[in-house]
Amino acid sequence: MKTFFIVLSFILAIILQTSSIPFLTISKISPDLVLVLILLLVILKKFEKVWWIVVIVSLLLDLFSSLPFGLISFSLVITVYLIGLFNRNMFSAVKFWITMVLVVLATLTYNLVLIILSQLFILVKISPPVSYFCGLSLNCWLDFMLSLAVATIYNLLMAAILFYGVKKIFHQE
Amino acid sequence: MKKTVLECILMRKILIHPFVLSLLIISGLVFLNFQGWLKTPQNIFFQITAPGKEAVYGFSLKINDFVSFVFSVNQLNQENDQLEQEKEELLAEVAHLKEVEAENEFIRSQMGLPLPDQKELVLANIIGQDPSGLSRSFLINKGERSGISQKAVVITAGNILVGQVIEVFDSSSRIRIITDPASRVNAKIQQSGLTGLIKGDSGSNLILDLLPQGELIQEEEMIVSSGLAGLFPPGLLIGQIQRVISSDVGISQMAKVKPAVDFNSLTRVFVIK
Numbered sequence: 001m002k003t004f005f006i007v008l009s010f011i012l013a014i015i016l017q018t019s020s021i022p023f024l025t026i027s028k029i030s031p032d033l034v035l036v037l038i039l040l041l042v043i044l045k046k047f048e049k050v051w052w053i054v055v056i057v058s059l060l061l062d063l064f065s066s067l068p069f070g071l072i073s074f075s076l077v078i079t080v081y082l083i084g085l086f087n088r089n090m091f092s093a094v095k096f097w098i099t100m101v102l103v104v105l106a107t108l109t110y111n112l113v114l115i116i117l118s119q120l121f122i123l124v125k126i127s128p129p130v131s132y133f134c135g136l137s138l139n140c141w142l143d144f145m146l147s148l149a150v151a152t153i154y155n156l157l158m159a160a161i162l163f164y165g166v167k168k169i170f171h172q173e
Numbered sequence: 174m175k176k177t178v179l180e181c182i183l184m185r186k187i188l189i190h191p192f193v194l195s196l197l198i199i200s201g202l203v204f205l206n207f208q209g210w211l212k213t214p215q216n217i218f219f220q221i222t223a224p225g226k227e228a229v230y231g232f233s234l235k236i237n238d239f240v241s242f243v244f245s246v247n248q249l250n251q252e253n254d255q256l257e258q259e260k261e262e263l264l265a266e267v268a269h270l271k272e273v274e275a276e277n278e279f280i281r282s283q284m285g286l287p288l289p290d291q292k293e294l295v296l297a298n299i300i301g302q303d304p305s306g307l308s309r310s311f312l313i314n315k316g317e318r319s320g321i322s323q324k325a326v327v328i329t330a331g332n333i334l335v336g337q338v339i340e341v342f343d344s345s346s347r348i349r350i351i352t353d354p355a356s357r358v359n360a361k362i363q364q365s366g367l368t369g370l371i372k373g374d375s376g377s378n379l380i381l382d383l384l385p386q387g388e389l390i391q392e393e394e395m396i397v398s399s400g401l402a403g404l405f406p407p408g409l410l411i412g413q414i415q416r417v418i419s420s421d422v423g424i425s426q427m428a429k430v431k432p433a434v435d436f437n438s439l440t441r442v443f444v445i446k
Contacts, residue, residue, distance in 0.1 A: 066310035
């Protein structure tokens, strides 16, 4: 029954992420509901137990994106695995402030992995040579840093709103 | 012998680790997609999700409109006056253009030239947007069955350029909008005829690049597609120049362009067949 609720909440999250959430965009950035939910799931349960949900959800996101297929999946799986590992080795309990720290780390890691992998995809010719990476342009870097800051704050807000509700649904008995 | 068995066990342990397994599954699917073997599951998936997404997208748009209305209620009077004035100017321009059109048709018929082809348009609803922050694309509810093909040009009412179809499924298509970093449109400044290249900006604006150095470019000039390279028909409205970025050391000039379309309130588009 719990798995059913988890899957249902992710289906809803994907639909919202691709239809409603783009309307919350500030300077090209909108909150990443799916990243926050997957992260909360991996914090509350182990990655080893929910890896299949992470893979399916990230692949579905890939289907809706115009980015090269697999880019979002790889980035999400790598990010949540690393953050889950860090959480298990550093913290023993699931607390609100710890979760907020992990959300900040996850947002930064996800964007970093996404950019590195997008370059790698171009290198191995999986995607056309469209660089989302700034290169040496200072203005572009400043824009990127600002976007990252906005994305982090947005995701923090989203996590803070969802934390207790999600804990009730996702937490292990 | 013992070492080989140990190696085998270790290898198996690594391969069945959920993280490695996840990466292997995704890699496998990337390979299948690269070969074009995921088209059918993708078609089925989009067919199943399209109605739900369309409803949620429409509902979200209504909420967005309502919130925008609440926040802008103070400016409505001022905006109304401005729009009234613009409407009068545009009505005068339409009357003038109709006269020019009639004159043009008459001259064409006198000279025996064919009239320009009427474009066949397909009306489509937007049902979703790109979930990643990196690229800018829309999903629409019309696909191959409605005669839409890859690279078809997408416009909105008033001959305003929206983007181009980059992926076609049975009953849906993906449009890359002009603000996407991968989008490139040959364009020209309507008044002066100077040509350049429209690219997506890091914000929600556009950049008009490769404008010749030394030419005078003014703010608020209109940008339209030039039709060069044959990808986009000429004369589609793209936007208006906001700021000119020029330096003595550069070989060309750039300009920031405000798109004519408000992509956040767009619900319907036309695909040129």
